[in-house]
Amino acid sequence: MGPLQGLRIIEIEGLGPAPFAGMMFADMGAEVISVTRKSAAEGSAPVNSISERGKKSIALNLKDPRAVEALLKLCETADALIEGFRPGVAERLGIGPDDCMARNPKLVYGRMTGWGQTGPMSQAAGHDINYISLSGALHGIGRAGDKPVPPLNLVGDFGGGGMFLAFGVVSAMLEAGRSGKGQVVDVSMVEGSAALMHMMYSYYNLGAFGWRDERGVNVLDTGAHFYEVYETQDGKYLSVGPIEPQFYQLLKELMGLDETVFGNQYDVERWPELKEQLQVLFKTRTRDAWCDLLEGTDACVAPVLSMSEAPKHPHNVARNSFVDVGGHVQPCPAPKFSRSEPATPKPAPLQGVDTDAVLAGLGYDADSLAALRADGVLT
Incomplete structure (x- = not known):
């Protein structure tokens, strides 16, 4: 049983950092319900299957008020909701913080964006490479005399984004346990990646180690x-x-x-x-x-190990740092715990496969579900 056993997290389907945060919650034992727009009839697994491991999946057409109502009912039973829309989109759908927290005052509402919910850049599109550009992180990564090198999308999306979303939401849930009140968590990948640069900013400010802004x-x-x-001699x-x-x-x-x-x-x-x-x-x-x-x-x-080599290294084998999930080698849930050790994750579900079971738990009977599906409310 992971340490977050008993918590329910709603995740509005997206790409990158928010699903990664959802994976972290699921890895730690929380019930994570991913709300997808894909048709359950398609029977398809999500492309980023590792980030969807251990979750449940329901399919709702959130352009229909009845689907919105189903999601709001789900919020009544949840500890947190996370979403990665551009600012204002959730409000236009009727599932913004005010809508959801009106149903559940203790709900923590986690918002994941690149630029943050406010500011002159908040409505602009962007990706990891843009966000770490604005924080100063990208400028410092690369060889002397050469252009900056993007470090995959580890620093913005996942380090500065998903991990700060998970940390912020857990912090707010702990506070809600004391105050009885939820709140909005506004996560900006610019600010998260800047926080990851704290040591470099310290060295630069203090002149430590002769640190230069190069x-x-x-x-x-x-x-x-x-x-x-x-x-080395063999090209490794x-x-x-x-x-x-x-x-x-x-x-x-x-x-x-x-x-x-x-x-x-x-x-x-x-x-x-x-x-x-x-x-x-x-x-x-x-x-x-x-x-x-x-x-x-x-x-x-x-x-320096490749992705095919890393799972086979004796140290990683000894610590079970990688696990087999549905026939595929994946990084194991991290970190490890002395007592409430998380279980091996279950494979990513087919999209929408849990719709009926989750909504039945909210009081929808078989006839209601059939009618909603016939009307395209349940996709």
Whole structure:
């Protein structure tokens, strides 16, 4: 039983960060009901199936007032609702915060957008790459002298978006347990990704480690020779990151590095030269040969694994870091708990498969459901 067992979360179907937050809730044992617009008769599974694992799925035509009424009835039984519409869309559908919280004053209403609910950009379209541009995050990711490199959509959509939505909604649910009142949680991927940059802003503000507002020249952005990715003899890669002096010393000892050359770890002017020398050295052995020497020590070296390799690494196998869900290897629910350990997730449901069962729990009988389906209210 996961730690969120007994909570009911309504998720209005969307893409990216809101479904990811819903997956986090479902992974932790909450009952997550995803409201889709797809026809249940299509019998199709969602494309992003991992983010839909462990959820229930109901199909409602929210352009019909009777479907809206069904959703509002569902809100009466829920702890939270999450949605990722552009600001104002939920209100126009009749399922905005005021509508839903009128039915359930304790309801937490989580809103996920890129720019936030207010501000001059709030109505503009955008994607992860745009949001992390505005927060300062994208500017700092990339090689010196080259253009910024988007880090997949991890920083905006999922780190700065979905995880902050999950954290905000859980925080508001805890507060509602004390106050008896729900509230709106306004999550902006710009602000979430800016929060992820807190340490870099601290270093820059304080001048710590000589941090500059440039990319590829600082300790943590591949400026330093001791925090870098190096190619090996077989065309694979190692990550090297012994920041602390004692760990750097161990790396030098294990690799037999010349102390007169590599002794001054923070001689910034020599970093590019030292990187070149390390690259030549790392090319003399295969990735696995270097791992035999360095991996698992305090030298802070690890192989750069592909998505096909990662689930097979002995450490990940030992911790069950990946699980088989419906015949597909997926990352396991995280984090782990000492007592209320989440169960292995169930595969993503067919869209709309739970409509009748969920609505029957709200008091709709078989005849009512058949009539609503015949009228296209239940899609």
